[in-house]
Amino acid sequence: MSWLGILLTFSLVEHVLFARMLGLDPGTAEGPDPQRAVATGLATALLAAASAAAVWALRVRVLEPLGAAWLQTPAIVLATAGIASLARLVLRRAAPRAADLFGPVLRPSGASVAALGTVLVAARSGFGIMEGIVAGLAAGAGLAVALSILGGIADRLGPGEAPSPMSGMPRALVSAGLAALAFTAFDRVFLAGLVR
Amino acid sequence: MMSPEPQLPSAVSAARDRTAVLPELVAAILPSLAAAVTMPAALWLSAAAIVSLLATALVGVLVARRLRPAAGSLAVLLVAAALACGVDLAASAGLPSVHADLGIYLPLTVIVMSGPVAAAVLADARPQERTRRAVLRALAAGVAFLGGVGLTALAREALGAGTITLPGVAGGRVFRLPGLSDAPARGLLAPFAGLIAAGYLAGLAGCVALRVARRAAAQSMAAARPGPPYPGHTAAPSPGQEAAR
Numbered sequence: 001m002s003w004l005g006i007l008l009t010f011s012l013v014e015h016v017l018f019a020r021m022l023g024l025d026p027g028t029a030e031g032p033d034p035q036r037a038v039a040t041g042l043a044t045a046l047l048a049a050a051s052a053a054a055v056w057a058l059r060v061r062v063l064e065p066l067g068a069a070w071l072q073t074p075a076i077v078l079a080t081a082g083i084a085s086l087a088r089l090v091l092r093r094a095a096p097r098a099a100d101l102f103g104p105v106l107r108p109s110g111a112s113v114a115a116l117g118t119v120l121v122a123a124r125s126g127f128g129i130m131e132g133i134v135a136g137l138a139a140g141a142g143l144a145v146a147l148s149i150l151g152g153i154a155d156r157l158g159p160g161e162a163p164s165p166m167s168g169m170p171r172a173l174v175s176a177g178l179a180a181l182a183f184t185a186f187d188r189v190f191l192a193g194l195v196r
Numbered sequence: 197m198m199s200p201e202p203q204l205p206s207a208v209s210a211a212r213d214r215t216a217v218l219p220e221l222v223a224a225i226l227p228s229l230a231a232a233v234t235m236p237a238a239l240w241l242s243a244a245a246i247v248s249l250l251a252t253a254l255v256g257v258l259v260a261r262r263l264r265p266a267a268g269s270l271a272v273l274l275v276a277a278a279l280a281c282g283v284d285l286a287a288s289a290g291l292p293s294v295h296a297d298l299g300i301y302l303p304l305t306v307i308v309m310s311g312p313v314a315a316a317v318l319a320d321a322r323p324q325e326r327t328r329r330a331v332l333r334a335l336a337a338g339v340a341f342l343g344g345v346g347l348t349a350l351a352r353e354a355l356g357a358g359t360i361t362l363p364g365v366a367g368g369r370v371f372r373l374p375g376l377s378d379a380p381a382r383g384l385l386a387p388f389a390g391l392i393a394a395g396y397l398a399g400l401a402g403c404v405a406l407r408v409a410r411r412a413a414a415q416s417m418a419a420a421r422p423g424p425p426y427p428g429h430t431a432a433p434s435p436g437q438e439a440a441r
Binding site for chain 1: 222226227229273304311386389390392393395400403
């Protein structure tokens with residue numbers, strides 16, 4: 001697949017949230033926050049790209065020469081979790097204000113799960129290092145757009161529009177389902193026509 | 197000066213403690229709904245989730261006594277990663293069709309489901325009851341996963357494909373539903389239907405959590421209010437009432 005194809009597939013057609021249902025955490029669903037939406041998308045993009053590169057290096061330099069390519073799944077999990085933890089630690093020491101913004105989105109749900117899913121898909125598709133990085137960046141961009149859309153919907157609905165058990169996460173999920181319905185317009189036929 | 201946090205009655209705080217993990221659990225169950233569009237898929241995912249929950253909860257109990265929280269989280273993650281690899285390899289060797297249908301969601305479910313319950317086990321403030329509470333938490337989360345994903349898959353398959361597939365190792369048995377199988381609502385098999393179903397499931401879970409907290413509050417208020425020791429008993433008049441009489 002070409003880079004443009006990967007970019008469009010991971011940002012629109014096989015969307016990380018609307019098609020794969022990854023990247024929504026309870027904190028993101030609390031209310032409209034454009035800054036948090038962009039932070040989650042950026043964290044996903046950077047984490048997925050870094051993990052894809054690390055996993056590619058591990059696979060090519062360590063696992064395949066040792067005949068242990070079957071250890072790819074734990075390598076992906078440990079690389080993604082390790083990079084997320086390292087990023088949290090470095091941000092807390094070097095840039096506390098950025099840590100306040102990125103710390104919550106790098107928890108074991110949300111951006112980390114979105115990045116983990118993207119890297120698993122990229123690895124199973126046999127992507128190389130550059131394809132993996134492009135897929136990660138595209139997935140993060142798609143997630144930022146999706147969370148901004150959900151934030152806009154929550155902003156327009158207001159706090160009193162839904163019964164109390166449906167407020168927060170449930171309302172975000174139903175909104176995401178309706179937005180995902182709109183995203184079904186971006187299917188493989190559309191992509192094939194666009195890339196050709 | 198900031199006013200101190202109001203002290204919750206113990207029953208209410210216990211109820212909140214029991215239901216605090218619900219939003220995290222809903223977020224963890226969510227990815228599975230993208231793959232669980234038939235009953236066998238839902239059941240295989242649930243089996244993987246329950247194994248992962250029990251294993252990581254028990255590892256959490258073991259390491260919480262010996263290791264610091266950060267090292268404990270790392271140990272739980274290592275076990276979850278090993279389990280994910282094992283489940284993935286076992287499925288690809290023994291159940292290739294299930295492995296192909298579920299794709300990344302099998303290892304992903306093992307990893308994602310282990311997080312919230314293991315974190316709750318590691319942070320448990322009652323070390324004497326940690327093992328029992330960890331097993332109960334893991335089983336409750338597993339049952340919640342099975343109920344949520346299983347019911348959603350059953351409804352989506354019945355309405356979206358007009359069939360109900362009973363699980364079995366050799367592909368299972370497929371029952372066609374008269375009427376629905378002729379004109380199924382295929383859109384319900386798409387991920388957006390899973391998101392909407394997950395929204396209503398999360399609303400239901402929130403409703404249950406609200407009821408549990410309200411019942412606990414009502415019980416604690418009833419316990420705090422002194423009632424008559426037996427029916428028909430009247431309290432002795434106070435000195436003020438005597439004087440007024």
